Amino acid sequence: MKARRRVRITWLEMREPGWLRPARGRAPAVRRMREPVPEFARFLYETVGGPWLWYERRGWSDAAWAARLADPGVELWVACRGGSPVGYFELERCAGEVQMVHFGLLPRFIGRGWGGPLLARAVQIAWRGQVRRVWLHTCSLDHPAALANYLARGFRIVREESRTVLLPLPVTPGRSADSPASG
Template identity: 50%
Template sequence: MDVTTWYLEQTSRSDLLPAGRPAIEAGIVRAEVVSPEFSRFLYTAVGGDWQWTDRLRWTWREWEDLLGGGVETWVAYHRGTPAGYVELTPGRDASVEITCFGLMSWATGRGLGGRLLEVGTARAWDLADRHEDREPTRRVWLHTCSLDGRHALANYRARGFRVYDVIHGAPGDEDEGVTPGPWPGAGPRSPTTEGPRDGDRRECRPR
């Protein structure tokens, strides 16, 4: 399946626009301990419905190398339960990429996606405050595609991200294996029966 991929960016901290208050209370905190087990759980739990497959073959050591390389994981919790997460990957050019972003299926449709993206983007902008070897962030960027949740692109734009490039006809990744989530059939809803949900993100790898 051919897909369209949009690349979006912010080039100033002032580009970030606030989100409305979500319908459920959520605390968003950084997972400061390097934990491949926890990160893989988040990856499968959020990405299971959206064909996130790239990292399923990774070894424990590969997960540890990723997390120990300056990547930050910010997790949203509702009443002590993980609701979604944002993964921030610093680049060599004072940029930060939002490499993973999404919600658990039970947390979607409640306005939490906008709030999580707002906080995650703010933490990308002040990432150097927590890492002495980093220069101040000059750019925050991400990409999304036409296989993503139907509100994803609008959510990014509503937070102040601007499209700077579009690739049409990039190959999709829908044939790369089964993504069971935490276990096969997990989640009260499925995009195969109800369509994409607000706040979800999948990996869309361009050419």
């Protein structure tokens, strides 16, 4: 079963590393997963994105996850505190641009002041190498502070639009919905 919902989508970018504005506080340690495990990637996606109705990858098979993670342009970074994962971000590098595909904290770690510092760290990592632009998009379904955090770190809005999307009913982390919705 799916529901129609009107969402506002905002695309943001940084054209220079100097646009990055640091955040107060210390980010959790981050480590790149050199051999990402599809089941763990699914766990991060569903647990971090569940409250915000991330739906595009629900229903992906292990093979689809493995194919995504095997793409040489894709980087999965996990933020940890005290040995436990607290969040993650996924970067995709292509033709001198880096898209921050996903970014977020596990729900139990939201509100501890780690979002801004972690985002700043993710942006620093995104700027590694020959990069001319770092970009992302967010929407009105995301955490209420997400857009403000992106703007506070120095991203600039380049486009906004509203559209109606079909959203599946929420699923329990670790389980798949019937199929991904299209928006």
